[in-house]
Amino acid sequence: MIESLLLNLQSHDVVTEPERTLLSELVWRERRFLVDEDIVAEGSRPSYSTLLVDGFAARYKFMADGARQITALHVAGDFVDLHAFLLKTMDHGIVAMSPCHVAFLDHGDLKDISETQPHLSRLLWLDTLVDGAVHREWIVAMGRRSKKSHLAHLICELYVRLQVVRRTDGFRFHFPLTQLELADVLGISVVHLNKTLQVLRREELFTWINQMITILDWEKLQDLAQFDPTYLSLNVEAR
Amino acid sequence: MIESLLLNLQSHDVVTEPERTLLSELVWRERRFLVDEDIVAEGSRPSYSTLLVDGFAARYKFMADGARQITALHVAGDFVDLHAFLLKTMDHGIVAMSPCHVAFLDHGDLKDISETQPHLSRLLWLDTLVDGAVHREWIVAMGRRSKKSHLAHLICELYVRLQVVRRTDGFRFHFPLTQLELADVLGISVVHLNKTLQVLRREELFTWINQMITILDWEKLQDLAQFDPTYLSLNVEAR
DNA sequence: CGGTTCGTTGACATAGCTCAATATTCGTGG
DNA sequence: CCACGAATATTGAGCTATGTCAACGAACCG
Numbered sequence A, B: 001m002i003e004s005l006l007l008n009l010q011s012h013d014v015v016t017e018p019e020r021t022l023l024s025e026l027v028w029r030e031r032r033f034l035v036d037e038d039i040v041a042e043g044s045r046p047s048y049s050t051l052l053v054d055g056f057a058a059r060y061k062f063m064a065d066g067a068r069q070i071t072a073l074h075v076a077g078d079f080v081d082l083h084a085f086l087l088k089t090m091d092h093g094i095v096a097m098s099p100c101h102v103a104f105l106d107h108g109d110l111k112d113i114s115e116t117q118p119h120l121s122r123l124l125w126l127d128t129l130v131d132g133a134v135h136r137e138w139i140v141a142m143g144r145r146s147k148k149s150h151l152a153h154l155i156c157e158l159y160v161r162l163q164v165v166r167r168t169d170g171f172r173f174h175f176p177l178t179q180l181e182l183a184d185v186l187g188i189s190v191v192h193l194n195k196t197l198q199v200l201r202r203e204e205l206f207t208w209i210n211q212m213i214t215i216l217d218w219e220k221l222q223d224l225a226q227f228d229p230t231y232l233s234l235n236v237e238a239r
Numbered sequence C: 001c002g003g004t005t006c007g008t009t010g011a012c013a014t015a016g017c018t019c020a021a022t023a024t025t026c027g028t029g030g
Numbered sequence D: 001c002c003a004c005g006a007a008t009a010t011t012g013a014g015c016t017a018t019g020t021c022a023a024c025g026a027a028c029c030g
Helices: A003-010 A017-026 A107-116 A118-144 A147-164 A179-186 A190-203 A218-225 B003-010 B017-026 B107-116 B118-144 B147-164 B179-186 B190-203 B218-225
Strands: A027-033 A038-040 A048-054 A057-062 A068-074 A093-096 A100-106 A172-174 A206-209 A212-215 B027-033 B038-040 B048-054 B057-062 B068-074 B093-096 B100-106 B172-174 B206-209 B212-215
Touching: A003 A017, A003 A048, A003 A118, A017 A027, A017 A107, A017 A118, A027 A048, A048 A107, A057 A179, A057 B118, A068 A118, A068 A179, A068 B118, A100 A107, A107 A118, A107 B118, A118 A147, A118 B057, A118 B068, A118 B107, A118 B118, A147 A172, A147 A179, A147 A190, A147 A212, A147 A218, A179 A190, A190 A206, B003 B017, B003 B048, B003 B118, B017 B027, B017 B107, B017 B118, B027 B048, B048 B107, B057 B179, B068 B118, B068 B179, B100 B107, B107 B118, B118 B147, B147 B172, B147 B179, B147 B190, B147 B212, B147 B218, B179 B190, B190 B206
Parallel strands: none
Antiparallel strands: A027 A100, A038 A093, A048 A100, A057 A068, A057 A093, A172 A212, A206 A212, B027 B100, B038 B093, B048 B100, B057 B068, B057 B093, B172 B212, B206 B212
8 A cells, every 4th residue: 555655755765664564554544546536635634645646736826817727646655645644724625536545544643643653653754845845946947947848847747747657667657647737737728739739749749648648758858858866866775 | 133033933823932942042144235136046955945034035036038027025024034944945045125134043943842842843834835825826826817906916015014014104105116126026027017107106095105115095006906814823722 | 427227119910829620439219 | 230429639719928139227345
């Protein structure tokens, strides 16, 4: 159940055997969600946090006029709302972008961990810090990259993150979003996203067919995206 | 020295007397920076974290073409790079936007805190989580708000954050950025920022003269910005 | 006073939006 | 297997937002 989370945490630091056991015992419930189902509602005050075991989920906010902005994409092994443990009130919603399998961890148990397991606590803290680093990278992408480069950057990021949790097959990975949803990620209209995709298609850097993305030229894609994975902290060191 | 940090933390939860003492003893050095000086360099691996005692600082990233995107603005009481404690490598730089007074806290000492002071550790963790919440709000602003509304939102946010650390005088506060720097915050060109400012000026929601912003109509400004401070977690509860 | 940075303006080019129509794909029931 | 409706993808037209460039004015500093 928590294999992906472990792969995730272990990309930053060693997780000891007792810590692993402890984590797996923390799962007090699991559940599956259908596409478009809300996993956590905006404004709610959950008493548990959600670990994404499998599938794609998105954090989002709605504007008064009905426009949606997706602020993060989550994949297997991501602790999608560990935040709620300390923030208490959800300032955004989380929705399933594919069928999702999730595990719930009780906030009381997480608090116990924070009282008794300093190293593990730091790893969980780190997990939320990486989230923040990804947010910053997205801000940069929205503010200063062309849409073409922004999209390329997103694909690079997802590819690397999926690799960590073994969800890639060579240069291929499952990407279940619709164009409308992807537009909500990039903060542009569907029409413009579609046109951006066409430009990128002509450059033959990747294909996106039947919910599968295949990277055709990793070097050129990285160049276009100016992708530097430093912000993902993918190196094992004592934390 | 750490009064502002305490005001900051206490806006979320009670900080006990021993915790306060502990925090103040953690400051192992202080320093002043001039405008435009780098407080922390991108790519560095600092062995201490920086607490902003007074002034304005910005986190930023440069693109290959020299364009800059500011990903966060920090004010007195903000723990500007607490991240580095666990992320180790700075994925962005931090620059002084005004003369800055900062305090340094050693990572070794922070680690001790994380081993022995669970509640205080959670408060520090929370501090970084609020940072993340602000990032998300900025992503939403960049993706789905008009520039007018984005700017209004930024002013609302800064006003509320400055109020927490007692840096406001009625509806006035010091705002030392140039238009060029503000453009780097919003991710637009200076020219366009200037024109956006003019439109807002005509609506008389606020003035910005001599580095001082005065909010003239808080209600209308909030409306325009669709500002909802929930994401700042400004309520005292056990964390 | 003179240089430098900052703010403002206008002209023009490009990116991105909305709307509306059409094509394509997919799932479902017959 | 086919027919149909719903969701998704694609296209084109015209409009708005935003960018670049270049000039000029204002404020600031020594």
